[in-house]
Amino acid sequence: MNPFSIYVHIPFCNLKCNYCDFYVVIKHDKKNPLLYSLLREIDYFSEIYQDKGYLQTIYFGGGTPSIVEPSYLAQIINKLTKIFKHPEDIEITIESNPNTIDEAKLKEFLAIGINRLSIGVQSFNDDDLKYLTRDHDRNTALQSIEAAARAGFENINIDLMFSIPGQTLDDWKENLRIAVQLPIKHISAYSLTLEPGTSLYYQSKRGLIYLPSIEQDADMYEFTMDFLPENGFVQYEVSNFSKPGYESIHNLNYWYRINYLGFGPSSHSLWDNRRWHNYRNISKYIDTVNQNRNAIKDEEFLNPTEIYNERIYLGLRSRGINLKQLEEEFNINLLKHEERFFNELLKNGFCIIENDMLRLTKKGYLLVDEICEQLML
Numbered sequence: 060m061n062p063f064s065i066y067v068h069i070p071f072c073n074l075k076c077n078y079c080d081f082y083v084v085i086k087h088d089k090k091n092p093l094l095y096s097l098l099r100e101i102d103y104f105s106e107i108y109q110d111k112g113y114l115q116t117i118y119f120g121g122g123t124p125s126i127v128e129p130s131y132l133a134q135i136i137n138k139l140t141k142i143f144k145h146p147e148d149i150e151i152t153i154e155s156n157p158n159t160i161d162e163a164k165l166k167e168f169l170a171i172g173i174n175r176l177s178i179g180v181q182s183f184n185d186d187d188l189k190y191l192t193r194d195h196d197r198n199t200a201l202q203s204i205e206a207a208a209r210a211g212f213e214n215i216n217i218d219l220m221f222s223i224p225g226q227t228l229d230d231w232k233e234n235l236r237i238a239v240q241l242p243i244k245h246i247s248a249y250s251l252t253l254e255p256g257t258s259l260y261y262q263s264k265r266g267l268i269y270l271p272s273i274e275q276d277a278d279m280y281e282f283t284m285d286f287l288p289e290n291g292f293v294q295y296e297v298s299n300f301s302k303p304g305y306e307s308i309h310n311l312n313y314w315y316r317i318n319y320l321g322f323g324p325s326s327h328s329l330w331d332n333r334r335w336h337n338y339r340n341i342s343k344y345i346d347t348v349n350q351n352r353n354a355i356k357d358e359e360f361l362n363p364t365e366i367y368n369e370r371i372y373l374g375l376r377s378r379g380i381n382l383k384q385l386e387e388e389f390n391i392n393l394l395k396h397e398e399r400f401f402n403e404l405l406k407n408g409f410c411i412i413e414n415d416m417l418r419l420t421k422k423g424y425l426l427v428d429e430i431c432e433q434l435m436l
């Protein structure tokens with residue numbers, strides 16, 4: 060039996076951050092109807108997929124799923140783990156924000172089976188946090204991590220962001236120095252991107268803000284790729300670093316193109332190269348589930364070229380591409396297909412090949428998008 064993952068989107072947040080393009084709602088009046096619809100949607104898909112694999116990970120994302128009561132999430136976890144076969148140590152992650160968790164609530168999360176906590180810290184610098192319109196400060200962030208450790212969470216991730224306007228390389232170094240002293244096992248370090256539709260995006264279009272230059276962004280990223288491994292955090296994807304054995308299985312499954320089911324408004328699913336996504340509106344989601352028992356807005360069947368491109372893109376961003384398997388699946392010898400390009404990449408240290416695995420080096424990660432573009436069909 061093959062593994063699969065489940066993502067549950069809880070869209071509630073206290074505020075909408077100025078850089079955020081996730082589907083988020085500030086009003087929480089539809090909390091209970093949402094739960095009812097989630098449970099109904101799970102029932103619908105369980106009839107189709109119950110015997111098609113075993114459930115390896117559950118991920119509560121959002122939004123800020125830590126806003127809702129543990130008993131709310133427990134209803135979802137109990138249903139999923141009752142329906143689907145799963146290992147004893149199934150990985151269950153919740154995303155959280157520092158202002159929404161305290162020791163008592165975190166203990167309850169552990170008690171209902173959640174064993175991985177991801178905290179949206181973003182920065183330990185109050186100026187950065189104000190800039191990003193976050194509703195927490197440095198002290199709250201530090202206290203939330205300490206509370207999580209005291210509550211008994213062993214597997215803690217923090218999200219950190221670089222290339223924030225006004226942030227210097229020294230500011231970023233200070234964030235990382237603080238992070239590696241904390242009782243955490245995983246760091247996701249992202250460069251701020253301006254997503255169309257966000258408030259920061261419009262400010263930048265109007266010339267009101269300036270992101271750090273490409274060179275400054277590269278300096279921060281290069282420092283991250285040197286500093287975190289020196290402090291015990293192994294890089295296993297472009298933006299993700301963990302202590303050995305604490306890689307996010309859920310994320311690895313996405314990068315290996317393992318099947319996943321998404322529940323909730325705006326969630327995406329992939330099963331045997333059929334891809335679909337739900338309505339990105341809580342009312343529409345609830346109404347559609349009430350009518351159809353699912354809320355699929357669109358679906359597509361990926362063709363071999365699209366699958367190949369995903370293998371290239373996801374593999375190069377994470378643990379690499381198995382060249383032998385790629386050739387068996389698509390009848391393409393990647394090295395021969397792009398011989399001159401690979402000669403250059405290898406000569407200049409952008410990638411390495413070991414036991415049929417093609418991997419990008421740190422230098423290669425800096426150019427991952429450009430390299431993928433060249434290799435995709």
Ligand code: SF4
Binds near residue numbers: 073
């Ligand atoms: S807390 Fe997270 S999900 Fe909510 S608005 Fe901010 S960035 Fe978006």
